[in-house]
Amino acid sequence: MFEKKSGILLIAGVGFFAFAFLSNAVVPILMYRHLPEKTVLQVVNGNVRYQFEDLAQRFPEAFKQAYGEPPTDPHAAGEWYNEKCAEALELGRKVYVGEGCWHCHSQFVRPVSNEDRRWGPVSKSWEYQNRLQRPVMFGTRRVGPDLSREGGRRSNDWHAVHFYQPDMLSPKSPMPRYPWLFDGAPDQPNARGLALMTYVQWLGSWLESYPYYEDYAPTPIKAVAAAE
Secondary structure: OOOOHHHHHHHHHHHHHHHHHHHHHHHHHHHHOOOOOEOOHHHOOHHHHHHHHHHHHHOHHHHHHHHOOOOOOHHHHHHHHHHHHHHHHHHHHHHHHHOOHHHOOOOOOOOOOOHHHHHOOOOOHHHHOEHHHOOOOOOOOOOOOOOOOOOOOOOHHHHHHHHHOHHHOOOOOOOOOOHHHEOOOOOOEOHHHHHHHHHHHHOOOOOOOOOOOOOOOOOHHHHHHHHO
16 A cells, blocks of 8 residues: 555645644644633723723713613722623624624734735734633634724724624625614614624734724714715
8 A cells, every 4th residue: 555656645644634733733732831811801901991981982872771880989980891891892702703704804914925014913822812712713714804903993983884884984895784783773782783893992902003093073973874
């Protein structure tokens, strides 16, 4: 068998598979097993907290219905926002996975093809050492842009309109509408809609080069309301 070409190819194939398994699975586990895995609450940072509190300001009724009201004591309110933000992140990731967002969007900036010029800094292994990256959402293809650096690049009302009616902001966009994340209008997101926006605003929020936050005027929500 081993004297035939097919036997040699078989052995080579098995060998390459074993090498790939060792280099891409076993070695990384051994290299990074000492790194602690952060909880969802631990990955709540100032940038995503800002975006979460911004949701409370932009959509007060929807936010109150989904999360209640914060305590009056400033210290207790800070802890409350952190806990509710963590809850939103967990639900938001589930919505992201459940709606199949990872089919069209990647969450991994590769060190090739000048991807860092389009999507931001090349992804590092430490970025994936937390519960919100289990399993990682590297994605399968890029019908839409990579989202691993999306947080803070656009306002929450932009995301609300984009989820409600994508072609209002991106003409000819193949992205489907998600009206079930809202109660009839883009300025009325439900708990799942608020959670998904929180999750998207979290992506990349841990970087020092967190994008400049833009407040769009007039807001896309007003534009949709006028169109309807």
